[in-house]
Amino acid sequence: MTSADLVPPQVTVRVPGKVNLELMVGPPREDGYHPLSTIFHAVSLFDEVTVATADEWGVGVSGPQSLGVPVDESNLALRAARLLAEVGHVAEPVHVSIRKDIPVAGGMAGGSADAAAALVACDRLWSLGLPRTELEHLAAELGSDVPFLLSGGTAMGSGRGEVLAPVLARGSYHWVFALSEGGLSTPAVYAECDRLRGDRPVPPPSPSPEMMTALRSGDARALGEALSNDLQAAAISLMPALGEVLDAGLEFGALGGVVSGSGPTVAFLAEDNEAAIDLAVSLTASGAVQDVRRATGPAHGAHEISAPRPG
Ligand SMILES: C[C@@](CO)(OP(=O)(O)O)[C@H](O)COP(=O)(O)OP(=O)(O)OC[C@H]1O[C@@H](n2ccc(N)nc2=O)[C@H](O)[C@@H]1O
Numbered sequence: 549m550t551s552a553d554l555v556p557p558q559v560t561v562r563v564p565g566k567v568n569l570e571l572m573v574g575p576p577r578e579d580g581y582h583p584l585s586t587i588f589h590a591v592s593l594f595d596e597v598t599v600a601t602a603d604e605w606g607v608g609v610s611g612p613q614s615l616g617v618p619v620d621e622s623n624l625a626l627r628a629a630r631l632l633a634e635v636g637h638v639a640e641p642v643h644v645s646i647r648k649d650i651p652v653a654g655g656m657a658g659g660s661a662d663a664a665a666a667l668v669a670c671d672r673l674w675s676l677g678l679p680r681t682e683l684e685h686l687a688a689e690l691g692s693d694v695p696f697l698l699s700g701g702t703a704m705g706s707g708r709g710e711v712l713a714p715v716l717a718r719g720s721y722h723w724v725f726a727l728s729e730g731g732l733s734t735p736a737v738y739a740e741c742d743r744l745r746g747d748r749p750v751p752p753p754s755p756s757p758e759m760m761t762a763l764r765s766g767d768a769r770a771l772g773e774a775l776s777n778d779l780q781a782a783a784i785s786l787m788p789a790l791g792e793v794l795d796a797g798l799e800f801g802a803l804g805g806v807v808s809g810s811g812p813t814v815a816f817l818a819e820d821n822e823a824a825i826d827l828a829v830s831l832t833a834s835g836a837v838q839d840v841r842r843a844t845g846p847a848h849g850a851h852e853i854s855a856p857r858p859g
């Protein structure tokens with residue numbers, strides 16, 4: 549027996565966060581979900597999820613953004629591992645370790661990302677080799693955003709966000725994310741959106757020609773102008789300081805700014821890497837934001853970064 553034989557098998561998967569370049573929200577469906585037309589865009593803020601064979605099920609979280617992540621059965625990555633075990637008839641428990649760099653409850657789908665990563669990691673650890681469509685189906689059961697984090701890149705989402713279609717998108721973009729203290733609850737933001745709309749008729753959501761043209765051109769300036777989010781007014785209504793953050797970023801030269809998903813993270817598009825550094829410095833110095841992070845997009849979806857060790 550070699551020392552490698554004593555190491556339990558483990559797999560690590562890296563997964564990005566996302567920003568919605570466009571988020572059109574329709575009136576609530578009978579099941580309470582809102583029909584969406586959205587452009588998902590994965591960005592290079594990554595969580596790493598490691599699954600390792602263990603005596604019992606468990607989850608642990610470390611890293612710069614670990615505050616506020618549940619380490620009980622409600623953790624989405626643990627739920628994803630358990631779901632896959634059920635479907636794959638696997639009896640062997642795993643411990644899930646999450647290294648978090650995606651802001652929590654920030655509108656960047658960190659929990660969904662961890663769930664997508666756990667699906668990919670466990671599929672590999674248990675050598676299930678599930679077809680992609682099956683993984684996507686399980687992902688949609690776990691949350692509306694989870695299927696996109698499997699694929700990453702830039703894609704169109706419809707239904708409640710779980711139905712994905714490719715979109716012709718050129719270019720690589722430089723982002724500055726303004727983080728806020730505390731998160732916003734996704735259901736609360738959708739409810740606030742409904743409340744603000746009142747009885748006003750809401751058209752069915754559909755992608756805007758401006759966004760499609762901007763993505764096809766790969767022109768950062770056009771993309772900056774096309775950024776839009778129907779949940780933005782609701783997020784600002786629940787957290788008014790976000791309005792000031794948006795104003796500050798635009799004043800400091802961002803090509804465009806938008807609340808990311810249900811917020812409260814605000815995404816700013818910069819002309820290039822240098823402009824992104826300048827913007828991040830200005831936002832930090834202004835004191836208007838709690839923290840800033842730079843990232844590029846599009847980024848790859850959940851992908852393995854370590855093979856199982858021999859065991
Ligand atoms: C707003 C968005 C935009 O991409 O992202 P986040 O800001 O959360 O990252 C998503 O729609 C969030 O998707 P996700 O976080 O996966 O939501 P789910 O777990 O499926 O649903 C949580 C709750 O959000 C509301 N919800 C979600 C999706 C949708 N299309 N309509 C909704 O009304 C419902 O109240 C639902 O009970």
Ligand SMILES: Nc1ncnc2c1ncn2[C@@H]1O[C@H](COP(=O)(O)OP(=O)(O)O)[C@@H](O)[C@H]1O
Nearest residue numbers: 623624625652653654655656657658659660662
């Ligand atoms: N692995 C996880 N990482 C982050 N949050 C998680 C995770 N599992 C469950 N959650 C819960 O999901 C909520 C939403 O978190 P997150 O997905 O980061 O934000 P958002 O829905 O705004 O994109 C958190 O408040 C947290 O309680």
